[in-house]
Amino acid sequence: MLSAEDRVHPAFARLPPWVQEKLSPKAIDYIRRVHHWVETECVPAERVVKAQLAVNKWKTPPLIQELRVKAKKEGLFNLFLPKSFGDLSPGLTNLERTMNCHAPETGNIELLAKYCNEGQKQKWLLPLLNGETSSAYSMTEPDVASSDATNIACRITRDPKDPDTLVVNGRKLYGNVAWNEDLSVYILMACSDPENPDPWKRHTTIIVPKPTPGFRIVRNLTIMGYDCAPEGHGEYIYENARVPAANIILGEGRAFEIAQGRLGPGRIHHCMRLIGQTERAYELALIRATDPRKKPRGKLIGEFDSNIERIAAMRIQLDSMRLVVLNAAHTMDVHGNKSGRYAIAQSKIIVPEMAANIIDECMQMYGGQGLTQHTALPEMWMYARFVRIADGPDAAHRHQVGRDQLKTAAAIKGRHDGYAKRYEELCRTWGVEKEEFA
Ligand SMILES: Cc1cc2nc3c(=O)[nH]c(=O)nc-3n(C[C@H](O)[C@H](O)[C@H](O)COP(=O)(O)OP(=O)(O)OC[C@H]3O[C@@H](n4cnc5c(N)ncnc54)[C@H](O)[C@@H]3O)c2cc1C
The missing domain is CATH 2.40.110.10 (Butyryl-CoA Dehydrogenase, subunit A, domain 2)
Structure with missing residues (x-):
């Protein structure tokens, strides 16, 4: 159970009450520690990582390697494998998982953990879990x-x-x-x-x-x-x-069995990462909206009504994206990945599109600098845009959702026929003239 202090902590404050209530003491401890880790170790490291990449593009930057060692020591590595993976998992559900681990590793590790034989796991999975390969x-x-x-x-x-x-x-x-x-x-x-x-x-x-x-x-x-x-x-x-x-x-x-098993979790992992990233874009927009150095027509950027509305719209969209993803994670935990496919598709359709729109607005409020390497906004936008295609284009997910929805039409028609029948009965009972509709 979250304490009153935890409920206003930034790591928990945006979680809806039904999620807060479901967090185990273990998850609460992890979330608190991961939040601290991201704030103090990851975000400040970004520019150093970029500088190290400029020296050698195709080598994992030394700072990342050091952070991996440190994360292992702190017990914060590989948090994404849900409880159902037994000993390989730190014991969190999909709903509780908060660490932003990278693609395609999370999906691939789940695939190998789920479908490989013991020999293959020893050879290929363990080095991945250890972050060595x-x-x-x-x-x-x-x-x-x-x-x-x-x-x-x-x-x-x-x-x-x-x-x-x-x-x-x-x-x-x-x-x-x-x-x-x-x-x-x-x-x-x-x-x-x-x-x-x-x-x-x-x-x-x-x-x-x-x-x-x-x-x-x-x-x-x-x-x-x-x-x-x-x-x-x-x-x-x-x-x-x-x-x-x-x-x-x-x-x-048996490749299709495997692909289905991989893509469900992999897709919502993308959405989880995108929410974290879009929150950061939004924070940059808030900072710029209240920056006293930036006063077009003598007003702060955040004093224009149009920007106040934009900020409200972005906040509401971000919170709705989170709800959709939490629902998908919970559905997977409760009913399994297959039954969760609609909720997963819903997340994969909504989140990248909304994230790209929000980051685009953040760039706009940031002005010219927002489109340069002065901020991470352009790279964030590129990630949101590419997730509209990676792991399946959103058009294909919409197609699947739309087709499934059309299958519900016959049952809906049955209900509507029932309304019409009852309407006729009521007309007769109450002496009301029945109107003709198509
Ligand atoms: C940054 C990035 C990373 C990627 N990483 C990987 C990776 O690691 N491994 C990997 O194998 N692949 C990866 N992909 C590829 C991605 O999974 C494919 O591009 C995607 O599945 C679409 O396949 P396609 O490119 O052949 O497009 P096509 O299948 O030719 O589809 C093209 C377009 O047709 C439309 N379309 C398709 N199906 C439907 C439908 N049912 N209804 C309506 N319209 C539809 C959509 O607009 C779609 O974008 C990555 C893609 C990107 C952009």
Whole structure:
């Protein structure tokens, strides 16, 4: 139970009462400590990290490495694995998880923890959990519509002379860039059985270690001009790349089970990070709105009615984004990821779009400086914008939600027919002339 003092603490104040009531003593302690950690260790470190990246783009900056060691000592590492993962988890639910861990690691770690055998876990998962290596998820292809993953065409075949070896051929877009020194594995989704009559059983997920003969990088993809170092986004060619069959995850033809298991949590993790980031953009706007050095027409920026309204709108949108994400996290905890798919889709549709709009308004209030490297606003906006496409475009999620909604029409029609019948009865009882409607 939160104390009166905790309820006004910035780490808890924005949580609705139904969430505050559900926090375990363990979660309360974690949230308090994570908040302190982010405020004192992470935010002040941002510019130093940028300076270190300028010296070596594709190496994890030394300050980040030091922070990882410190976070482990403080027991603040890998907080995202929910309770259902047993010993691997620090014991928090999705609802309680607050640490902003990075993509694609959170989704990949959940995938490996959920679907790998013991040997694979020892080899690939533990170094990731220890923060010693990093991983990439490789599904998207330049030559097909990858939002419908049944189109994925990169081919996996067995070497006829050595059936314990898989041979991979194809082109892939995205997945962190291989230049990153920490990157050790690619989790690759590819087509292993194109003739299978069930399109959901044609694909297999395998682990491709770096380096693998026949696997090569074409370039780092910039995202709206940003190189996104040190993780980056690579473009790759597989040319008769040879991978041990022991690296198949879960079994041949089971890639869709795995993709579904990965994308649910991965999607709301993006939303959680975006809320934290948008709160910071909003704080920058508040500081600028009350900056005594900035007085167009003799007034503070925050004294113009239009900006007062903007600030109110941004606050309300931020709080509504948080509610939607908390609801998705809670639904996943209570009913599982599959049943939570509507709430997850809802978050993935609403949050990136609202976050991009809010950050855009914050840049506007900040004036010319807001579009430069004087603030992190442009990079924040780029992240919000890219999440509208990464892990599935919002149009595809809307399509799925809309299709599911249309399926409810028949039951709704049944209810409305019932109203009409009752209306006729009431007309007869009360001697009211029945009106005709379409
Ligand atoms: C920054 C960034 C990071 C990424 N990281 C990764 C990664 O780590 N690994 C990885 O494999 N991929 C990654 N992706 C790729 C991303 O998952 C794909 O781009 C996405 O799934 C869409 O696939 P596509 O690009 O082939 O677009 P397409 O499938 O060709 O879709 C193009 C457009 O068509 C429209 N559309 C698609 N489906 C529907 C629908 N059902 N209803 C209405 N309109 C629709 C949408 O407007 C959509 O944007 C990343 C993307 C970005 C931008």
